[in-house]
Amino acid sequence: MQPLEPGRAVLEAQGIVKTFGQHKALDAVDFDLRAGEVHALLGENGAGKSTLIKILTGAYQPDGGVLRLEGAPVTFRGPLQAQDRGIGTVYQEVNLLPNRSVAENLFLGRQPTRFGLIRRKEIEAQAAQVLAAYGLDIDVRAELSDYSVAVQQIVAIARAVELSGKVLVLDEPTASLDRNEVERLFDVVRGLKARGLGIIFITHFLDQVFELADRVTILRNGRKIATQDLAGLSTTDVVRMMLGKDVAFDHHPSGLGESVRGAPRVTFTGLGRKGGVAPFSLSMHEGEVVGVAGLLGSGRTEMARLMFGIDTADGGTVVVDGAPATIRNPAQAVAAGFGFCPEDRKIDGIFGDLSVRENIIIALQAKLGWFKALNRDEQIELAGRYAEALDIRAADHDMPVKLLSGGNQQKVILGRWLAIDPTFLILDEPTRGIDVGAHAEIVRTINRLREEGMALFVISSELDEVVAYSNRVVVMRDREMVAELTGENVAPDAIVQAIAGTLPAATPIAKETQP
Amino acid sequence: MTRPTAELRPSSSPPAAPARPVLAFLARPQFLALGVVLLVNWLLFPGFFDITWKDGRLFGSLIDVLNRGAPVAILAIGMTAVIATKGVDLSVGAVMAIAGATAAVMVTSGQPAILAVAVALGVGLLCGLWNGLLVTALEIQPIIATLVLMVAGRGLAQLITEGTIVTFTDPLLIFIGTGSALGLPTPVLLALGLMVLTTLIVRRSALGLLIEAVGVNRSAARFAGISAGVLLVLVYTFAGFCAALSGLIVAGDIRGADANNAGLWLELDAILAVVIGGTSLMGGRFSIPMSVVGAMIIQAMNTGILISGFSPEFNLVVKSGVIILILVLQSPMSASLFQRRIRAVKSEGGQP
Numbered sequence: 001m002q003p004l005e006p007g008r009a010v011l012e013a014q015g016i017v018k019t020f021g022q023h024k025a026l027d028a029v030d031f032d033l034r035a036g037e038v039h040a041l042l043g044e045n046g047a048g049k050s051t052l053i054k055i056l057t058g059a060y061q062p063d064g065g066v067l068r069l070e071g072a073p074v075t076f077r078g079p080l081q082a083q084d085r086g087i088g089t090v091y092q093e094v095n096l097l098p099n100r101s102v103a104e105n106l107f108l109g110r111q112p113t114r115f116g117l118i119r120r121k122e123i124e125a126q127a128a129q130v131l132a133a134y135g136l137d138i139d140v141r142a143e144l145s146d147y148s149v150a151v152q153q154i155v156a157i158a159r160a161v162e163l164s165g166k167v168l169v170l171d172e173p174t175a176s177l178d179r180n181e182v183e184r185l186f187d188v189v190r191g192l193k194a195r196g197l198g199i200i201f202i203t204h205f206l207d208q209v210f211e212l213a214d215r216v217t218i219l220r221n222g223r224k225i226a227t228q229d230l231a232g233l234s235t236t237d238v239v240r241m242m243l244g245k246d247v248a249f250d251h252h253p254s255g256l257g258e259s260v261r262g263a264p265r266v267t268f269t270g271l272g273r274k275g276g277v278a279p280f281s282l283s284m285h286e287g288e289v290v291g292v293a294g295l296l297g298s299g300r301t302e303m304a305r306l307m308f309g310i311d312t313a314d315g316g317t318v319v320v321d322g323a324p325a326t327i328r329n330p331a332q333a334v335a336a337g338f339g340f341c342p343e344d345r346k347i348d349g350i351f352g353d354l355s356v357r358e359n360i361i362i363a364l365q366a367k368l369g370w371f372k373a374l375n376r377d378e379q380i381e382l383a384g385r386y387a388e389a390l391d392i393r394a395a396d397h398d399m400p401v402k403l404l405s406g407g408n409q410q411k412v413i414l415g416r417w418l419a420i421d422p423t424f425l426i427l428d429e430p431t432r433g434i435d436v437g438a439h440a441e442i443v444r445t446i447n448r449l450r451e452e453g454m455a456l457f458v459i460s461s462e463l464d465e466v467v468a469y470s471n472r473v474v475v476m477r478d479r480e481m482v483a484e485l486t487g488e489n490v491a492p493d494a495i496v497q498a499i500a501g502t503l504p505a506a507t508p509i510a511k512e513t514q515p
Numbered sequence: 516m517t518r519p520t521a522e523l524r525p526s527s528s529p530p531a532a533p534a535r536p537v538l539a540f541l542a543r544p545q546f547l548a549l550g551v552v553l554l555v556n557w558l559l560f561p562g563f564f565d566i567t568w569k570d571g572r573l574f575g576s577l578i579d580v581l582n583r584g585a586p587v588a589i590l591a592i593g594m595t596a597v598i599a600t601k602g603v604d605l606s607v608g609a610v611m612a613i614a615g616a617t618a619a620v621m622v623t624s625g626q627p628a629i630l631a632v633a634v635a636l637g638v639g640l641l642c643g644l645w646n647g648l649l650v651t652a653l654e655i656q657p658i659i660a661t662l663v664l665m666v667a668g669r670g671l672a673q674l675i676t677e678g679t680i681v682t683f684t685d686p687l688l689i690f691i692g693t694g695s696a697l698g699l700p701t702p703v704l705l706a707l708g709l710m711v712l713t714t715l716i717v718r719r720s721a722l723g724l725l726i727e728a729v730g731v732n733r734s735a736a737r738f739a740g741i742s743a744g745v746l747l748v749l750v751y752t753f754a755g756f757c758a759a760l761s762g763l764i765v766a767g768d769i770r771g772a773d774a775n776n777a778g779l780w781l782e783l784d785a786i787l788a789v790v791i792g793g794t795s796l797m798g799g800r801f802s803i804p805m806s807v808v809g810a811m812i813i814q815a816m817n818t819g820i821l822i823s824g825f826s827p828e829f830n831l832v833v834k835s836g837v838i839i840l841i842l843v844l845q846s847p848m849s850a851s852l853f854q855r856r857i858r859a860v861k862s863e864g865g866q867p
Binding site: 308310329330331333334335340342347348349350351352353354358362363365366367368369370371372373374416 | 719720721722724725727728731732734735736737738739740741742799800
């Protein structure tokens with residue numbers, strides 16, 4: 001890899017146009033990437049980010065405009081050619097072979113061979129050497145899947161850089177990483193920047209943009225809005241450029257915690273599961289949002305799964321609107337009027353091949369049973385109503401839901417549960433990995449549902465967000481509910497202290513004895 | 516690695532809603548394939564399309580195709596529901612043998628025929644229930660779970676017949692296999708009736724959608740409150756029932772129960788019929804009538820090769836060639852080629 005002169009443009013795009021049918025995905029977009037910089041690419045879903053990236057990495061051919069690599073015009077006939085010319089890409093989901101060794105993954109497709117046989121020892125030695133430069137001291141003979149997503153991600157980066165070496169495209173690399181892993185990844189990226197690579201960074205986390213990137217290019221509706229140095233910009237500036245309007249989350253309205261509570265809608269007493277969550281008791285009232293905070297793996301999701309009957313509780317009781325209920329599977333939970341938007345919407349949420357319409361009506365249909373089928377007109381009406389209420393952007397409701405963006409898919413799942421008119425709604429990380437516009441829409445919806453009297457249980461890693469809509473916050477630590485914060489304690493500082501176990505004012509939860 | 520190819524293409528072209536649904540239905544590649552196979556049959560045997568009325572029923576090669584294809588068509592109806600849930604049922608051929616053996620042994624030992632038929636169908640339901648429980652309660656992969664009965668079932672059938680071919684002269688069983696009503700052979704009427712009834716039940720109720728949901732994403736189905744386990748037991752039980760009905764037809768046709776050969780390898784024809792009909796082995800969207808069309812394509816080939824005088828060995832080679840052709844026509848690549856051609860034609864200003 002020859003050293004690159006920092007500050008010089010490595011990859012330039014001028015007047016890029018790309019149309020799909022009638023739709024102009026990119027309209028005369030300019031972009032330039034310098035050696036030795038991290039350049040963030042921002043925009044709402046549908047702004048043209050992924051189209052631009054696909055053109056820069058050779059997956060799409062532009063309909064107009066010029067690409068220049070180190071000053072010379074280039075055309076890429078495919079991703080492989082772009083990769084050979086120096087442009088490597090790492091995606092959110094690691095695109096490597098989990099069942100092969102780390103070393104094999106690094107050198108896949110270009111293994112050093114002798115007489116057609118792969119020289120394994122040499123590969124392993126080289127792999128260890130390469131990864132050492134990325135701060136990884138791991139057994140390169142072990143299977144890739146033995147390591148955490150963060151390590152796999154770094155291996156993917158190492159592979160991309162070793163293959164290409166001029167430009168590195170990072171497409172949502174941090175979406176499935178925890179805070180420490182993100183730090184580790186960023187250290188690697190900073191190292192590559194110092195080596196003179198041009199790095200394009202795509203993410204939904206604005207704070208990470210400010211932490212890592214030098215410049216930012218913002219797209220909206222297929223046009224470039226600005227390319228600017230990040231120094232001197234505020235988050236609000238960036239969000240305003242992305243949305244073209246001012247957005248502000250409704251911040252924790254004063255007195256929300258003390259407002260007169262409605263009647264309890266759902267009460268869990270002594271619910272717990274061995275190896276899952278220690279028994280907890282919690283009551284959700286009419287018009288109340290209970291936020292859940294805690295580190296990854298602290299038992300937040302496990303708590304929600306118990307409530308919804310996905311995991312079966314060892315003991316405890318459930319009372320819904322004053323009457324005892326049995327919830328041993330999700331079907332019973334749905335019958336009791338519960339809804340659950342799961343954390344991993346691809347695996348547990350969407351039916352990719354089914355239409356937007358069918359995805360919206362499916363829970364209501366499951367609740368109605370086999371023989372009370374919703375007819376086509378009813379389905380169209382329901383889908384239309386919730387698509388409008390949640391601003392779901394789909395060309396038509398008969399298209400497969402897998403073609404929608406992540407944010408729109410999340411809104412479809414939310415609409416699915418609103419369609420059953422739930423008494424109690426569980427949302428597990430409802431805003432993870434979705435764009436700013438959809439994010440604001442979901443936060444607005446949570447607030448609206450609370451005002452309409454629904455009881456909600458919302459898990460989120462974003463403390464600002466939890467605080468913005470919760471009346472109460474329960475804190476999980478080591479698979480146990482350790483604190484319940486109300487009133488002025490519903491604030492990021494207090495939550496952090498409760499997670500860390502240093503909040504004096506919080507009432508510790510009395511340990512339940514299992515019946 | 517289940518990234519669907521459709522996602523990789525620019526998302527601009529979901530197929531436009533057809534103005535004339537009946538025409539769009541008939542424009543599917545399966546009908547084209549069926550037409551071509553029938554046409555080739557006609558070229559090889561000019562009397563192929565002749566139909567005559569004799570003794571109160573229709574006769575002719577086309578009727579033969581329907582009649583001979585009925586057992587596989589009935590299997591394919593049950594198999595479609597199973598495959599839509601991302602499963603497969605390898606045991607249907609063996610269940611045919613069990614049902615045929617049960618009915619034959621009962622009538623030869625003097626039981627009333629109607630009871631024999633009912634018990635045979637009941638045994639089919641039980642076999643399906645067994646498969647369904649293995650798949651849901653024990654969470655065994657369908658291909659392995661049904662392999663158990665595929666192997667054991669033929670043994671069971673031989674135990675029932677005590678190793679002999681049990682022949683019978685019972686008029687009801689013979690009617691099921693070779694009789695006729697309303698001018699059509701009984702097997703054709705049974706297949707047609709089952710197809711219409713099943714399609715109506717599945718599409719008028721929510722069963723079709725819920726089965727598709729389980730097939731597309733079983734985990735999401737659970738989260739959405741769908742009782743996937745009950746549905747799975749239901750589809751395997753139904754497949755068992757279809758197999759038993761098919762087994763009765765085959766036994767009635769030869770007036771005997773042959774535990775070794777009844778329904779042998781027919782599970783593979785049934786799977787093939789479903790796949791030709793356009794239901795993906797990955798589960799999800801399914802169409803029962805199209806699976807029946809698939810069964811008819813297979814039978815039209817069999818019949819064509821037999822009546823044209825080629826040796827039956829030739830059958831297998833020709834069959835595989837036609838299958839490859841149909842699968843290519845159905846592939847996403849040829850679909851996009853088709854669309855490009857249509858667009859090109861349209862952009863020439865609509866001139867014929």
